Amino acid sequence: MSIEIKELLDKIEDFFRYQEELNLPVFASESTSEKTKAKKLNTEFIDYYLKNIEEDFVKANSLSELDAMINQCQKCPLGKTRTKFVFGVGNPAADIVFVGEAPGADEDAQGEPFVGRAGKLLTETLKKIGLQREEVYICNILKCRPPNNRDPLPQEVEKCEPYLLKQLSLIKPRIIVALGRIAGNTLLRKNETLTNLRKNIYNYYDIPLFITYHPAAILRNMGLKTTFEEDLIKMKNYYDNLIQ
Numbered sequence: 001m002s003i004e005i006k007e008l009l010d011k012i013e014d015f016f017r018y019q020e021e022l023n024l025p026v027f028a029s030e031s032t033s034e035k036t037k038a039k040k041l042n043t044e045f046i047d048y049y050l051k052n053i054e055e056d057f058v059k060a061n062s063l064s065e066l067d068a069m070i071n072q073c074q075k076c077p078l079g080k081t082r083t084k085f086v087f088g089v090g091n092p093a094a095d096i097v098f099v100g101e102a103p104g105a106d107e108d109a110q111g112e113p114f115v116g117r118a119g120k121l122l123t124e125t126l127k128k129i130g131l132q133r134e135e136v137y138i139c140n141i142l143k144c145r146p147p148n149n150r151d152p153l154p155q156e157v158e159k160c161e162p163y164l165l166k167q168l169s170l171i172k173p174r175i176i177v178a179l180g181r182i183a184g185n186t187l188l189r190k191n192e193t194l195t196n197l198r199k200n201i202y203n204y205y206d207i208p209l210f211i212t213y214h215p216a217a218i219l220r221n222m223g224l225k226t227t228f229e230e231d232l233i234k235m236k237n238y239y240d241n242l243i244q
């Protein structure tokens with residue numbers, strides 16, 4: 001088989017997989033894409049999940065109210081070791097939400113996600129693809145820094161992920177972008193390489209989920225910068241199609 005035909009077949013296979021992941025018919029008509037647009041704005045899957053949690057934070061009516069309700073959290077040992085609780089930052093009605101794994105040292109000190117070198121690279125890359133940091137929302141799965149930046153533990157994720165879900169239920173984004181292998185695998189309960197995770201668009205509580213590099217990985221290997229930018233451009237094109 002020639003290389004061109006193989007590439008074409010791979011692309012067709014990717015297309016079918018995307019449609020399947022998003023529960024979309026293979027050939028979407030205009031009216032279908034209208035329906036899809038509406039579907040992306042509702043968070044009934046998340047709300048159904050939150051309904052079963054008997055805690056006050058699920059009743060928060062705004063992000064600032066939610067922040068005030070949870071920022072003294074001591075549900076896991078990270079509550080004792082954190083400097084600042086890192087709730088999230090950005091547009092409370094953002095269409096695109098970026099999710100990292102957990103705050104690092106700079107974020108722990110300042111109380112804002114992605115403010116260190118990796119965060120600056122993220123902000124610059126967003127600008128490059130036509131998005132301002134202020135127009136998207138940026139947060140993490142864990143709101144407190146794990147000591148020495150170790151990976152989040154399953155029991156920490158179990159306590160903290162409901163906070164992320166409540167944030168998403170208030171923001172109602174059309175797209176989520178997980179930054180890095182750990183964030184992607186944690187949200188999807190998978191254990192895949194980033195190379196594999198990047199191949200698809202997933203579905204997180206009925207919201208399309210893209211997975212790309214963590215900006216810190218780009219700082220370690222600047223050769224990946226173009227691929228990172230290309231991933232974000234793909235996501236942005238998908239978003240532009242969704243809203244047109």
Ligand code: URA
Nearest residue numbers: 100101102104113114
């Ligand atoms: N890495 C993350 O995953 N999140 C941050 O907020 C900073 C670095």
